[in-house]
Amino acid sequence: MLAFIAKRLAIAVPTLLLLVVFSFLLMHAAPGGPFTSERGLPPAVLANLNAKYGLDQPMWRQMTTYVWGIVSHFDFGPSFIYKDRTVNEIIAQGFPVTLTYGSISFVVAVLTGVGLGVSAAIWHNSWLDYLAVGISIGAQVLPNFVMAPILVLVFTLWLGWLPGGGWEGGQWQYVIMPVVALSTSFMASIARITRSSMLEVMNSNHIRTAKAKGLPMRKVILRHALKPAMLPVVSYLGPAFVTMITGSVVVDMYFSTGGIGKAFVDSALNRDYAVMMGVTILVGTLTVLFNLLVDVLYAWIDPKIRY
């Protein structure tokens, strides 16, 4: 098992380095420096600014300083636009929010998706099955940026039940719509995957044996069917995580929840490269770690994998 994790880490580390180097090079390929403005600063001021941010150093030195700052004490350096704030502060402000509604959405999507998929497979060709299939097909074309305006239209403007945005420290009425908007399409995908893999498992030999020896249906499903049926779902969780973290950008923008997505888009519009890179690298790290977790989980569930 340890060797397996080490092998995965051997891929994860170059991935992250590649991401850091790539975004660093991109940032430097951008035309104009971060302090180029229409008014134009006096050369002395510009030289001082460049010295403060280390921009007068040769590029490889800048890059090693940047990478070393991240590796040694998780420091993404100062923001280029907000002179008194560091990238860490900006991220630290938004990250707990994103983490809160992100993890709730993830749990909601997995639980409802698996529940819907399993019940659709057990009562195959019943009304429940058709409902589940209908929902999962429908939700395929309802990504977060379509769900968000529809939810606001219905629950805020027409019914007036929920506030149309804001976070307010994460009170429940502010959390509901972001979670629903973010989790719907994943819930649908997970339900579809679970249903088809569960159907396949339910027709396999070991389930027939379990039924034949007289186990009650509940036990057959919980003890024998669920675990092998979860394999495709688990391998979907990695990509789902990436798409979900991307979707959080839309949620932050539309519901003004103030997570890291907001910091990212604001910095993209302001050309605050330092913040953009910081968020990109943070998200990349999370993704890589999560994929590692998924791989380990997969290896643990699937008896066929020997490491």
Added chain:
Amino acid sequence: MVIDSTRMKSLADRLAVDEVKGRSLWADARKRFLKNKAAVGGLIVLLLVLVFAAFGGTIAQYSNEELDFSIMGQIAEKGGPSLANGHYFGTDDLGRDLFARTVQGTQISLAVGIVGSAIAVLVGTFYGAFAGYVGGRTDNIMMRTVDILMSIPYMFVLILLLVVFGRSIIMLFVGIGLISWLDMSRIVRGQTLSLKHKEFIEAAEATGVSRLIIIRRHIVPNLLGVVAVYATLLVPLMILTESFISFLGLGVQEPLTSWGALISEGSGTLNYGTYWQLAFPLFFFVITLFAFFFVGDGLRDALDPKDR
């Protein structure tokens, strides 16, 4: 020995009749596809959307840039869809004709989807076929690269690209093309591995055909079914990606527009009661995605007989 000429003639006649025409794989597939009602419906919807994108501009009473000053400032009261003043879909928040804007958005979104998918087909097919056919260490390195690229949160990198190099439609194509081929190459590689040891490949190798020609002449044509299915399913994903970026206001720039940008504008003005500004772009977006998914599923059923 007397030859029975009449019987001989009838034998000759029978031999002259054409053989019963064999049905090719594609004819079979077409038949199966046409039986699938959802897929045919999807295809019809797609054709209608294409016609809308191609000829909608000639029906529009206004250009997509023109501001209607008689409506400006009273969008919520006067800007709704109406046949009388020629704004079939109403106007947007600035008084521009939403019909013309939707036509333009449809063109751009479809173009992005199709170009992204085409890049995936070209690059992904050859990359995957090459890696799979050559195998060994080359395959290992090539597929590890794909693994690494896939675990990068591409949307963030794409936005980074768009911000750094300026937001243009070309950059959008490049950015989307950079990531779209990854999945395709994996699927193609898997298929290639299963084709690699078939007899006809062995025969080609035995007669001394070079590797590249084997890939081009023998492997790739046999992959077309899978590639066609996946390319169809990829178009809506590319449209989704583009719409996502445009929704954030980081995609195509005015005066160009796309479904994502229109949905974003429409959802921003919901508070004023101008529901049509969201409804029309959203309608086209949703039906097109549905249609692509149904056609893709239909193609998969038609071209992959074992998967039923």
